[in-house]
Amino acid sequence: MRILVVGAGSTGGYFGGRLLQAGRDVTFLVRPGRAQQLRARGLEIVSPHGDITLTPQLLCAGDIRGPYDVILLTVKAYSLAQALEDVAPAVGPDTVILPVLNGMKHMGVLRARFGGDKLVGCVCMVAASVDAQGRVIQDGELQRLSYGELSGRPSVRIARLDGVMRDAGFDARLSSTIERDMWEKWVLLATLGGVNSLMRATVGEVVAAPGGLDFIHAFLDEVVSVVRVVGIPPGEAFLATTTRLLTERGSNRTSSMYRDLCAGDPVEAEHILGDLVARAAAAGLTVPRLSAAFMQLAIYERRRRAEDSTNTADS
Numbered sequence: 001m002r003i004l005v006v007g008a009g010s011t012g013g014y015f016g017g018r019l020l021q022a023g024r025d026v027t028f029l030v031r032p033g034r035a036q037q038l039r040a041r042g043l044e045i046v047s048p049h050g051d052i053t054l055t056p057q058l059l060c061a062g063d064i065r066g067p068y069d070v071i072l073l074t075v076k077a078y079s080l081a082q083a084l085e086d087v088a089p090a091v092g093p094d095t096v097i098l099p100v101l102n103g104m105k106h107m108g109v110l111r112a113r114f115g116g117d118k119l120v121g122c123v124c125m126v127a128a129s130v131d132a133q134g135r136v137i138q139d140g141e142l143q144r145l146s147y148g149e150l151s152g153r154p155s156v157r158i159a160r161l162d163g164v165m166r167d168a169g170f171d172a173r174l175s176s177t178i179e180r181d182m183w184e185k186w187v188l189l190a191t192l193g194g195v196n197s198l199m200r201a202t203v204g205e206v207v208a209a210p211g212g213l214d215f216i217h218a219f220l221d222e223v224v225s226v227v228r229v230v231g232i233p234p235g236e237a238f239l240a241t242t243t244r245l246l247t248e249r250g251s252n253r254t255s256s257m258y259r260d261l262c263a264g265d266p267v268e269a270e271h272i273l274g275d276l277v278a279r280a281a282a283a284g285l286t287v288p289r290l291s292a293a294f295m296q297l298a299i300y301e302r303r304r305r306a307e308d309s310t311n312t313a314d315s
C-alpha cells in the first residue's frame with residue numbers, strides 16, 4: 001500500500017516516520033523549506049519509544065505522479081486549503097484519506113473537495129512537536145492513532161488500512177465508533193485548549209487558583225452541552241475520564257494549541273473553538289466561556305498577523 005503523508009511536522013513526522021521505520025511504503029509531501037532540512041539531516045525522531053533518524057522519500061507540490069492508496073493528512077487547519085490543492089493529484093478513485101486534524105470542520109471541507117467516499121475518520125492522540133533543529137519530539141507514553149469507517153461498519157479497505165497501521169511501532173486502533181471518538185476528542189481539546197489559553201496556565205495551575213476547579217467544570221459542561229445538540233453526545237466513560245484529566249491537581253497538562261500560543265506561533269483557534277461557537281450560535285445556544293476563549297485567541301491572531309506584516313514591510 002502506497003502511503004502519502006502530507007506534512008512532516010509533529011504528527012506527520014512522528015506517525016509517518018514510525019510507518020517508514022516499520023518498512024511501509026511511505027512518501028512525504030512537504031514544502032521546500034522542510035524538504036531542504038530533511039535532505040540535510042534526515043527525519044529525526046526523539047521519543048521515549050525510541051530515537052531514530054530516517055531517510056524519507058520526499059515530494060513537493062507539483063511532483064506527484066498518480067494516486068496513492070492512503071493519504072495521511074497532517075497539516076494544521078490554517079494550512080488545509082493550500083495542502084488540499086497540492087495533494088489533489090494524489091487522490092484517485094480508490095484513495096483513502098485519513099486526516100489527523102483536531103475538530104470537525106475539515107471533514108466538511110474534505111467531503112466537499114474530494115467526496116465523502118474517500119474519507120475515513122481518525123483520532124490522533126500524541127504530544128509531539130518540532131524543535132528548532134527540525135527534530136520531531138514525542139513526549140510521554142501516548143502514541144495512539146485510531147481510525148474507522150464513519151459509518152462504523154467493517155469494510156475491505158478499512159481492514160487493509162488496519163493491516164498497514166498495526167505493528168508499526170505505535171498504538172494503532174480500528175474503531176467502530178470513530179465519529180463519536182472524533183467529537184469526544186473535540187470536547188477534550190476545546191476544553192483543555194480553551195481553559196489553558198484563557199487562563200494562560202496548565203491544568204494544575206488553574207485547579208490551584210481560586211474558583212479554578214469550578215471554572216473547568218463549567219467550561220466542560222458548556223462544551224458538552226453544545227456537542228449534545230450539534231454533534232454526537234460523548235459517552236459516560238469518556239466524560240468520567242476527561243473530567244478526571246482536566247481537574248487533576250498538580251497536572252502540567254496543556255494542549256498543543258496552548259503550546260503554539262506560548263511559542264508565539266499561529267493557533268487553530270477558528271477550527272477548535274470558533275467552529276464550536278458558530279455551531280452553538282446556529283443552534284441558539286449561549287456559550288460565554290467558549291466565546292471568551294475564542295475571542296482572546298482571535299485578538300492574538302490578529303495582532304500576530306499585524307506584527308508579521310509590519311516585519312515583512314520593514315525587511
Ligand SMILES: NC(=O)C1=CN([C@@H]2O[C@H](COP(=O)(O)OP(=O)(O)OC[C@H]3O[C@@H](n4cnc5c(N)ncnc54)[C@H](OP(=O)(O)O)[C@@H]3O)[C@@H](O)[C@H]2O)C=CC1
Pocket residue numbers: 006007008009010011012029030031032033034074075076077079082083084086100101102124125126127128129130256268
Ligand atoms: N502536535 C500534536 O501533539 C497533536 C496535533 N494534532 C493535530 O494534528 C494536526 C497537525 O498538527 P501538527 O502535526 O502538530 O502540526 P505541525 O505544524 O507540527 O506540522 C504540520 C506540517 O504540515 C506542513 N505543511 C503545511 N502545509 C503544507 C503543504 N501544503 N504541503 C506539505 N506540507 C505542509 C508544515 O510544513 P512546514 O514545515 O513547511 O511549515 C508542517 O511541517 C493539527 O490539526 C493538530 O491540532 C492532534 C493531536 C496531537
Ligand SMILES: CC(C)(CO)C(=O)C(=O)O
Pocket residue numbers: 102124125126127128189192254255256257
Ligand atoms: C491529545 C492532546 C491533548 C495531546 O496533547 C492533543 O491532541 C493536542 O494537544 O492537540
